[in-house]
Amino acid sequence: xxxxxxxxxxxxxxxxxxxxxxxxxxxxxxxxxxxxxxxxxxxxxxxxxxxxxxxxxxxxxxxxxxxxxxxxxxxxxxxxxxxxxxxxxxxxxxxxxxxxxxxxxxxxxxxxxxxxxxxxxxxxxxxxxxxxxxxxxxxxx
Numbered sequence: 001x002x003x004x005x006x007x008x009x010x011x012x013x014x015x016x017x018x019x020x021x022x023x024x025x026x027x028x029x030x031x032x033x034x035x036x037x038x039x040x041x042x043x044x045x046x047x048x049x050x051x052x053x054x055x056x057x058x059x060x061x062x063x064x065x066x067x068x069x070x071x072x073x074x075x076x077x078x079x080x081x082x083x084x085x086x087x088x089x090x091x092x093x094x095x096x097x098x099x100x101x102x103x104x105x106x107x108x109x110x111x112x113x114x115x116x117x118x119x120x121x122x123x124x125x126x127x128x129x130x131x132x133x134x135x136x137x138x139x140x141x
Contacts, residue, residue, distance in 0.1 A: 025111045031103035085132040
């Protein structure tokens with residue numbers, strides 16, 4: 001494998017993250033007590049100490065080195081139902097009580113940040129539930 005290919009593979013996760021969050025994320029969500037719950041699995045970096053046997057001037061000894069690993073982390077997220085806009089495929093608002101009925105058991109919903117255009121809504125079935133999450137606060141530079 002060429003050096004350029006290795007560099008591209010190493011930078012690929014960073015390049016994808018630089019493009020911003022996923023515009024559409026399909027998750028299994030459940031409504032309980034005026035809140036919407038869903039689970040997300042993300043990759044986190046973890047630093048770990050590892051014992052390595054090295055030879056220095058003909059003498060073997062053990063050194064400890066820090067290595068970084070990528071591990072999947074599953075977290076449950078929640079949001080108050082009155083802070084999000086929930087719509088169907090036609091763009092019609094779904095009241096909180098109707099949503100609670102439809103999401104008694106975990107069911108697929110589409111999470112979005114910001115409004116969904118009609119051309120994007122047309123890609124989904126009529127029974128699709130869209131949840132417009134509030135935009136994350138900007139990070140100061």
